[in-house]
Amino acid sequence: MWVPRRAFLLAAAAAASAPALAQVDVGASSSLRRLVPAETLEASATQQYSQLLAQARAKNALAPAGHPQLQRLHAIARRLIPFAAQWNERARQWHWEVNLIGSKQVNAFCMPGGKIAFYTGILEQLQLTDDEAAMVMGHEMAHALREHARERIAKSKATGLGLSLGAQLLGLGDLGNLAANLGTQLLTLKFSRSDESDADLVGLELAARAGYKPEAAVSLWRKMGKATGSAQGGLAFLSTHPSGPDRIRELESNVPKVQGLYAAARRGG
Template structure:
C-alpha cells in the first residue's frame, strides 16, 4: 500500500523527547533480569561512530526514496504516532545496555509497503513497514516486542560485530584498511550502509535481541506475553510471500520456548511499570 504524499516530516519533537527521556532517567533501574553474555570483542575492529554515520546516511537515503514514491508516512499518520509513542516508552531504558545510546538521535519512521519488515540501524534509526502492522494485526504490546527486538540489535551492536567478522576474511582486508582511515571514506560509508540493510544475524544474536527486547518492552509497561503471540503469528505466515523480516529473523519452536522461559524473569518489571502508568 502507499501513503499519500505530505510535507517534509519534522521529527525534531520526537527526537528531543526521546533523547531527553534517555539522558534524564532520574531513577536507578533494577538490574537486568535476562541473561546475555558480554558483547563480541570483534566489534572493536569497526569504529562505532563511523558505522553510525554510515547508517544515518543510508537511512536518510531510504526515507528520501520512500518520500519520492509517496510511501513515507507524515507525522500525523495514526500508525506512526502509535510507533513513536511506543518508542518514547522504550528509549529511556536503553542506556544500561549501551552507554553510546546517550548520544543517539533516535528516529522512528513508517514506510508504506506490504513487506513484513522492521529494523533499527546503528545509532537508533528505526523503520517499520506497514505490512508488519497490518498483515500481522499487531497489538501495541506485540509492536513493542518487534521494536524492542530491533532496538536490541542496535544496542548490542550486532551489525558492528557482523561487519567486523566479515572484514576478518581475506576479501575484507581492503575494507579494514579504509576503516583505519587509509581509504575513501565516502565509498566506505556507502558500502557499510548497503551491508546494514542486508545483514543476517547469527542465532546467538537473535537470542540476545529477543531477550533484551523482551526486557526493554516489559520496562516500558508492555505485556511480555506478547512476545510469544508475536512469534506465533510469524510462524503462521512463514509460508507466505513478502516475509523479508523472516529472512533475517527466522522463527521456530525453540525461539518461542526461549521466550516463554524468560517471561517470568521480567513479569515483575512489567507489573511495576504498569502500576506506575
Template sequence: MHPALPPHTPSDDHPTGCWCAQDGACAPAGTPRSLWQARRAFLLLGGAATASATLPAWAQVDVGASSRLRHLVPAEELEQAAEQEYAKLLQEARSQGKLVPAGDAQTQRLQRIAQALIPHTAAWNERARQWQWSVALIRSNDINAFCMPGGKIAFFTGIIDKLRLSDDEIAMVMGHEMAHALREHSREQLAKNTATSLGISLGAQLLGLGDVGNYAARLGGQLLSLRFSRNDESDADLVGLEIAARAGYNPNAAVSLWEKMGNATGSNANGLAFLSTHPSGPERIRELQRNVPRVTGLYEAARRR
C-alpha cells in the same frame, strides 16, 4: 595507551633491545616498536571493552557480554554511515509517496511506543543517551522492521497490517530491533565481513595491521542486508523483551508475535524480508516462554506507575 620508553640498560629482567611502557610492560627483544604498541593498545582496549560490556546490574534476562570484535569498527563512523543510509531510504520512500506522514495515526502509534521504550535503552549501551532516535513508517506489503546503529527505526506497514499487531506486539518487535542496535550486532558483523572481503586475517587486525575500521565504516549500504547469528537473535529477543516489559508492555506478546510470524512463514513465502533474517521456530518461542516469568514483575510494576 601507555607511551613506550626507549631501550634501557640490559638486565636479567630486561634483555638487550626490548621496549617498555611506563607501566612496566615489556616487549621481547627484536619486536618492532610499532607492532608492539598496536598489539598493546588492542589488549588494553579489550580489557576496557570487557568492563564496558557487562550487563546492567538489575538485568533479569541472562545474555552474555557483547563481542570485543565490534571495537574493530569505530562506533561513531558506523552511526554516521547508518544516518546517511537511513536518510536516503526515507528520501526514496518520500519521492515514491510511500513515507507515511508524521501526523498519521499509525506513525504516531509507533512514536508513542518508541518514546516509552527509549528511556530503558541506555543501561544496555551508554552511547544510546546521545543517539538521535527516529521512527518512520513506510508503506509496503513487506513484513519488515529494523533499527540501524544510532537508533534509526523503520517499520513497514505490512508487518503491522498483515500480522494485525497489537501495541504490545509492536513493542516486542521494536524492542528486539533496538536491542540489535544497542548490543552492536551490526558493528560486530561488519567487522567479520570486512575481514573476509579484504582477505585480512583477524589475527592481523588485532595487531593493528588491517585498516578494517575505516573500510567497514564505508559499508553503510550493507546494514539492511546483514544476517545475524542465532546467538545475536536470541540476545536481541531477550534484551528487547526486558526493555518492553520495563516500558509497560505485556511480555506474553513476544510469544504471540513469534507464533504469528511462524504462521506467516507457512502461508506465504513472499514479502517476508523480516523472516529471512529473523527465522521463527519452536525453540525461539520456547526460549521466550522460559524468560517471560523473569520480566513479568517488571511489567506489573510499570503498569502500576
C-alpha cells in the same frame, strides 16, 4: 606490558557492557566489534537511512507526521528509548528516529545509531497489538544496542583482511575505511542465531520495563510462524528472523524473569 594491559582494559570493558541489573542473561557484547569504529558505522547508517526515506517520500510511501500508525509507533518508542542506555551508553547521544513506510513487506529494522523504520505490512498483515509492536521494536533496538552489525562486519571482514584485534589497536586502517562504505549493506545484513537470541531477550526486557506485556513476545512469534506458511508475499522480516519452536520456547522460559519489571512499570515505578 602495554599490550596485556590494553587487552585487560578491553576485556573489562566488554564484561561491563551488559547491565548489572539485567534480568535476562545474554552475556557481554563481543570485544571484536571494536575493530569497526562505532561513529563511522553510525554515520554510514544515518546516510543510508536518509536515502531510504527520500526514496519512500518520492513514491509517496513515507507516512506523514499525523498518520495514526506512525503516532502509535512514536508512542511506543517514547516508552522504550529511556531504557536503551542501560544496554549501551552510546544510546544517550543517538538521534533516535522512527518512520513508517507504506509497503506490503512484513519488515522492520533499527540501524546503528537508533534509526528505526516499520513497514505497514508488518502492522497490517500480522495485526499487531501495541504489546506485540513493542516487542518488534524492542527486538530491533536490541540489535543496534548490542552492536550486532558492528560485530558482524568485524568478524566477516577482519579475517579476509588479515587483521587482528591486537593489530587494530594501533590504528583502525582498512576496517575504519570499510565501515564508512557499508551503509547499503546494513539493511540486508544477516545476524547469527546467537544475535537473534540476544535481540529477542534484550527486546523482551526493554518492552517489559516500558510496561508492555511480556507474553506478547510469544504471541508475536507464533504469528510470525503462521505467516511463514502463508501465501502472503514480502516476508522480508522472516528471511532474516526465522521463526521456530526453539525461539518460542526460549522466550517462554524468559517471560517469568521480566514479569516483575512489567508489574513495576504498570504500578508506575
